[in-house]
Amino acid sequence: xxxxxxxxxxxxxxxxxxxxxxxxxxxxxxxxxxxxxxxxxxxxxxxxxxxxxxxxxxxxxxxxxxxxxxxxxxxxxxxxxxxxxxxxxxxxxxxxxxxxxxxxxxxxxxxxxxxxxxxxxxxxxxxxxxxxxxxxxxxxxxxxxxxxxxxxxxxxxxxxxxxxxxxxxxxxxxxxxxxxxxxxxxxxxxxxxxxxxxxxxxxxxxxxxxxxxxxxxxxxxxxxxxxxxxxxxxxxxxxxxxxxxxxxxxxxxxxxxxxxxxxxxxxxxxxxxxxxxxxxxxxxxxxxxxxxxxxxxxxxxxxxxxxxxxxxxxxxxxxxxxxxxxxxxxxxxxxxxxxxxxxxxxxxxxxxxxx
Amino acid sequence: xxxxxxxxxxxxxxxxxxxxxxxxxxxxxxxxxxxxxxxxxxxxxxxxxxxxxxxxxxxxxxxxxxxxxxxxxxxxxxxxxxxxxxxxxxxxxxxxxxxxxxxxxxxxxxxxxxxxxxxxxxxxxxxxxxxxxxxxxxxxxxxxxxxxxxxxxxxxxx
Numbered sequence: 001x002x003x004x005x006x007x008x009x010x011x012x013x014x015x016x017x018x019x020x021x022x023x024x025x026x027x028x029x030x031x032x033x034x035x036x037x038x039x040x041x042x043x044x045x046x047x048x049x050x051x052x053x054x055x056x057x058x059x060x061x062x063x064x065x066x067x068x069x070x071x072x073x074x075x076x077x078x079x080x081x082x083x084x085x086x087x088x089x090x091x092x093x094x095x096x097x098x099x100x101x102x103x104x105x106x107x108x109x110x111x112x113x114x115x116x117x118x119x120x121x122x123x124x125x126x127x128x129x130x131x132x133x134x135x136x137x138x139x140x141x142x143x144x145x146x147x148x149x150x151x152x153x154x155x156x157x158x159x160x161x162x163x164x165x166x167x168x169x170x171x172x173x174x175x176x177x178x179x180x181x182x183x184x185x186x187x188x189x190x191x192x193x194x195x196x197x198x199x200x201x202x203x204x205x206x207x208x209x210x211x212x213x214x215x216x217x218x219x220x221x222x223x224x225x226x227x228x229x230x231x232x233x234x235x236x237x238x239x240x241x242x243x244x245x246x247x248x249x250x251x252x253x254x255x256x257x258x259x260x261x262x263x264x265x266x267x268x269x270x271x272x273x274x275x276x277x278x279x280x281x282x283x284x285x286x287x288x289x290x291x292x293x294x295x296x297x298x299x300x301x302x303x304x305x306x307x308x309x310x311x312x313x314x315x316x317x318x319x320x321x322x323x324x325x326x327x328x329x330x331x332x333x334x335x336x337x338x339x340x341x342x343x344x345x346x347x348x349x350x351x352x353x354x355x
Numbered sequence: 356x357x358x359x360x361x362x363x364x365x366x367x368x369x370x371x372x373x374x375x376x377x378x379x380x381x382x383x384x385x386x387x388x389x390x391x392x393x394x395x396x397x398x399x400x401x402x403x404x405x406x407x408x409x410x411x412x413x414x415x416x417x418x419x420x421x422x423x424x425x426x427x428x429x430x431x432x433x434x435x436x437x438x439x440x441x442x443x444x445x446x447x448x449x450x451x452x453x454x455x456x457x458x459x460x461x462x463x464x465x466x467x468x469x470x471x472x473x474x475x476x477x478x479x480x481x482x483x484x485x486x487x488x489x490x491x492x493x494x495x496x497x498x499x500x501x502x503x504x505x506x507x508x509x510x511x512x513x
Contacts, residue, residue, distance in 0.1 A: 040513055045390035045474060054392070054469050087386055229486040230455040256424075263450060263460060266416025267443040277450065277457065285428040288421070292435070297388055297476040299421055299437050299465035307457040309450075321458040329387040329482055 035103030038096055042089055051107055055085060055296060058161055063189040065108035067182050071116075073101050075174035082170050083333035085295065112182040119177035119209045126211030129204050137192060142167035142215050161191045172216040180209045229325050231346075233354045235308070235316040239276060242308050242316050245353045246280050253345050255282040255304065263307065276310040287342055295335045301326050304342065306350070318354065320346060387482040389502075391475045391509035397434040400473040400512065401466050404438055407511050408464070411504050413440045416461050434468040445497065453490060459483055462501070464508075475512055477505055 040049060047053055051060025059065055074097050080088030092100075131140070138144055144165030164171060184205050187195030196205060235242040243260070250257055258281040264273040283303040291298045306320045323346060327339040393400055405415045415438055422435040441461035450457050465476045480501040484491055 042386075044513070045392040045476075048392065048472070049394070054472070055474075087388075089386075228455075229483070230458050232455055258419075261417070263457060264443060264446060266439065267414045267441055267446060267461065274447070283424065285425055285430060289425060289430045289432070292421075292432070296467060296469070296474070297390060297465060299435060299467065300388060300463055300476050300478045302437075303419070303421075305458065309454060309457065311454075317454065319454055319457050325486065329478060331387070 035099035035101075038092075038100050039103045042092070043100065046085070051104065053161060057164075058191070059104055060107040061161075061188065061190045062108045063187070064161075064191065065104060066111040067179065067186065067188060069110055069112050069114055069176065069179055070101050070105075071114065072174045072176070072179055073104060074098075076170065077101075079170045079173060080331065081165075081168050083331065083336075084165060084168060084170070085330070085332055086170070087331055088170075113178050114176075115178045116176050117178075118213070119181060119206050121203065121206030121208070121210030123207070123210040123214040125204075126207030126209070129200065129208050130211050133196065133200070134208065137163040138166050139163075142212060144168075161188075161193075163192070166212050167215040169216070172213070177209050177213060180212055181205055184208060227322055227325050229322055231320050231322050231350070233318045233350050235318055235354055237316065237353075239308065239310045239316050242318065242353065243278055243280065246306055246308060246318065246349070249349050249352050250280065250282045250306075253349055255284050255345070257282045258303070277307065278309070279305050279307050281305045284342075284345075287338070291335065291338050291342075294338055295330050295332050297330070298327075298335070301329075304346065306346075318350060320350065387479050389477050389479050389505060389509055391512045392469075393473050393475070393512040394471070395473060395512075396471065397466070397468040397473045400475070401434075401436055401438075403512070404464060404466055404475060404508075407508050408438065408440050411508055413442060413462075413504075415440045421467075434466075434473075436466050438464040438466065440464065449494070449497070453494070455487070456490075462505075473512075475509055477509070480505070 043056075045054075046056035047059050051065075052058050053061075057064060059068075076086065077089050077092065077097050077100060079090070080086045089097075130138075130142075142165065144163055144167075166172075183193070184200075185195060185197040187193045189195075200208070235245075237245060247257055247260075261279045261281065262273040262275060263277040263279060267273075281303050282305070288298075288302060291302070301321070301323070304323070306318055308316065308318050310316050322343070323339050324336065324343045327335055395403070401418075405418075408415055417439050419437040419439065421437060422432050425432040425435070439461045440463075446460050450460060459478075462480070463477065465474075467474055467476075480498040481495075484494055484498045
């Protein structure tokens with residue numbers, strides 16, 4: 001009896017396994033064979049379909065791809081660059097990340113070693129060497145070029161890459177000392193990064209690596225902003241008076257206002273739009289230009305606007321976005337700073353109208 | 356015999372669990388800013404964007420010319436426009452129940468040129484909702500639906 005039951009169970013399990021095997025195999029194959037598709041889906045918007053770069057690094061440039069160990073690329077994909085434009089793709093599976101790396105490897109082999117042994121150097125001496133040879137591009141404090149990321153708006157299109165922030169926690173976590181040394185020694189032909197193998201001695205390069213690595217120890221996690229995403233205020237005035245007050249206050253703060261719109265305008269005919277939901281749109285073009293130079297996608301959250309609406313009870317309220325909090329979605333510390341000024345203006349305008 | 360069967364069962368269940376994990380790991384990344392790149396030029400991409408949105412039953416409310424304003428003010432800029440779009444019933448329902456969401460509606464699609472290519476970007480609606488935890492439970496179905504639809508819209512450009 002037992003023997004029969006065992007055989008039946010075994011047969012059943014074998015059948016189930018055989019059914020599952022193709023599923024498993026196709027899943028793995030899916031990841032492996034679809035590196036190109038995954039790259040296109042997740043990376044091409046910034047790095048371009050062919051890897052020639054854009055908002056992001058020109059990964060297909062031979063001197064770039066050769067200097068990046070697989071481990072570096074994988075960590076970069078998963079962790080991103082805190083405070084920079086590169087997001088973390090931590091939802092991707094290990095197979096999918098491997099597939100993307102496999103696709104990128106079609107552009108060039110890894111030439112840097114996988115050695116993760118820390119390089120011993122003198123960080124103090126390295127700082128002096130860094131200031132002399134690297135700071136003009138990578139910033140006095142390893143903060144990278146501060147002009148922003150987008151090709152179109154922030155830099156000459158003939159420049160294929162912006163000098164990265166070497167003090168970025170994500171970068172330092174992903175890059176081995178061997179990779180840093182390789183990049184400094186060999187440079188990146190086709191980018192503004194020169195090779196220093198003939199300019200600096202090996203101990204000097206080791207010192208610079210140690211100086212960059214020392215920044216890793218000083219990293220602090222940025223505070224998490226838990227402020228409300230939208231800000232709502234009661235108006236002491238009636239609806240029309242509030243609209244007028246907001247419009248005139250905005251002009252006084254050097255913003256240019258656009259014609260008002262109803263929230264529903266354009267979604268329905270002009271007679272059916274709710275006229276008690278008015279959007280006052282405004283823009284300071286200097287601030288907009290600065291923000292676009294830092295993050296070309298900023299248009300997704302701009303222009304500035306304050307919405308005035310009347311509730312069914314006749315209360316008049318103003319609602320607007322907490323632009324600082326909203327801007328944090330871009331994971332860009334430079335942008336956060338730029339948005340701070342806009343945020344202050346918002347607060348002052350709203351205070352002036354409602355107090 | 357029973358011990359052998361148990362062992363077999365445990366091994367099988369482990370394999371099954373692993374299989375489920377592997378299969379389910381083909382999830383789509385939840386990027387905060389959904390972006391697509393197309394090798395098409397700006398003007399045709401802008402026109403196609405409006406058509407694709409309409410094919411997904413969104414209504415295009417208006418197009419804001421960011422580049423026009425910047426140029427007027429003396430700034431050098433490439434082509435940059437923002438399409439405002441939505442569905443009346445959804446916008447009306449959400450703003451009536453949750454006026455704090457008014458600043459995010461209608462939805463916005465930024466279309467901008469980069470060299471000869473064009474990029475399209477939009478804030479992931481579920482990322483907005485994730486920053487408003489009190490509304491998450493109630494609005495998750497709608498915002499997830501929007502995310503899915505917007506990914507489909509962008510996929511038509513890649």
